[in-house]
Amino acid sequence: MNAGGWITMLVSLAVVWGGTFWCFRRVLRTPQDEKAPPGLGP
């Protein structure tokens, strides 16, 4: 693998892993809404 391959691979992996981690961290830090009361399911 040449230098260009390493760079594109590492940058792409950093974007997708970092982006996913960042998104889930924000989702999990946001207070979750209370669940629907029992008995009101489909």
Added chain:
Amino acid sequence: MDLRMASAQQEQWGTKLGVILAVAGSAVGLGNFLRFPGQAAANGGGAFLIPYFAALLLLGIPIGWAEWAMGRYGGKKGLHSAPAIMGLMAKGAVGRYLGVIGVLIPLGVSFYYVFIEAWTFGYFLKYLAGGIGVDVSAPIADQAAAASTFYNTFTGNAGDGVLFSRDGMLTILSWAIVFAINIIFVYRGLSKGIEKFCSYAMPAMAILALIVLIRVLTLGTPDPNLPDQNVINGLGYMWNPDYSKLGSFQTWLAAAGQVFFTLSVGFGVIINYSSYLKRNDDVALSSLTASATNELFEVGFGGMITLTAAFVFLGLSGTAAAVATGSFSLGFATLPVVFAHMGALGNIVGAAWFFMLFLAAITSSLSMYQPAVALVKESLGWAHGKSTAAVAVLGTIGAFLTLWFTEGGSFWSTVDFWVGTLLIFVMAGVQIIYFGWVFGIERGWKELHAGASLQIPPVFKFVMKYVAPTYLIVVFAGFCAQNLGASVTASWATTGSRVGMITIGATLALLVLIVRAGEARWKRDGIDINDTQPAD
């Protein structure tokens, strides 16, 4: 009880994370692991990621935001089907009937997708039982021939109706099992069925992908006599950039197409799923998180596993030949040869791989029935069980035709082109244009940010109104110029393809009739179906 009250009592997502995993599950499918690496390798390797991420930012993510916002807005009015929601966006019947496409796509795709899902399940069972019979002591050509023979027999590729002979028993059995699982979870409903399934299946899929990835990255140089066939060169086959390809329109078209299909935008699922959110549930961050999860599976796993493994055992020419034969052949005929070369662990890795593909497929197929179930429920006023049963009958008819007309995949490839490819462009175009130009970008932007956990950069307002529709129209024109002529001819060339076209027409007609009945019912119930009064 009006429709809005009834709806509120019927279905709702349990948790914020649950809906994100369900949408991500819908998006992550076989294409993430099989189609993406082939497209990248054939269109500039690492350089492909430049147009790919450009399309993600300017096309996929903005249309996804619009679709999430439209769906939640529909839910505020107690409406959940794409036709009803598009009627709100368009303020009239034209949008409502164009919205039928948003039900036709997932339902039509489900006809053949569950069949392909059955392949993954059947292969998984075969690997648990010892593999598909590839003899590694035979010449490589014979190994490939053995894997291809199994693939053709298992998928019925050799002739129409052969799956109903003794050779097709495992295929039919696999289909029956996965179809039953799908219907059971759809019947259980959103929160107790789809959400619960995805909340286990998505982490399980990530763990399996990680196991397979680690195994592939630690393969080293399996054959010392072939030192060039090693993991680093395998990664290079996928990632070494060929920047000259960036000057080709084909590369940009392939990248936009890949982004478009992988995110499931314009598919009719997101608009339906997001309609079950609560009034002020976040959509901005949820949409972005679902897209990011999909990209992790596509680039982070699909881009690292499939071609690297093939290269290490098959070399440059063997991998190039496998890519040229297409995604399914790569996954189901080439990789079994690779697993056979992994020694004692080969069957375990093969089982893990195909079970991971099965999870990717079933989390997608589960989402394909829900839009049709929602339409039947709110148009005809049927109960959830009766609506699910009606959709299951349609799914069974579609699946029977897929299972019968298997020769060369003539039936399902016809439905795949017209419904699973071309109409997705149309639906996404309709959605983003109505959102930006009829519902209005200012109102849409406000709707998108109601309850949002994320402030979207204002430049995306411009992107959603001007850039995404223009980008989409250019890509669609390029796609049509490249494919339409040959596909029109192919769509009437065989009995299977003709039946495919008739099936599409019949399904469309049925859905239009259901929407027509729903329109009358909603008007009778006093629902504001043309959005004369804003939901807020």
